[in-house]
Amino acid sequence: MYKDLIGDPLPDYHLAENKPWVFWHAYEDFISSTAYLRQRQLSLNEILRPWLKYRKAHAIWAADDIKPLFAFARLIFSKIISKLYRLTTRRG
16 A cells, blocks of 8 residues: 555566466356346356356355355345335335
């Protein structure tokens, strides 16, 4: 941060090697993939090819630490309940 503040250029940083895995957040990937398909920015083949090619590093699931999974599930559950409440109160 200091180098950036004084205007000293930062060195280019690139990954030194390619890894055979990708970071995967199933919920967000599903939402963005459906949007890309709907807008015809990507084809189904373009979405599935990298998904099938690489191993996944799951964003919220790890067998040795399940708290993020429960926190995310609680977040999604509260969104569903909130949406259902809004839908039922509008009609009534």
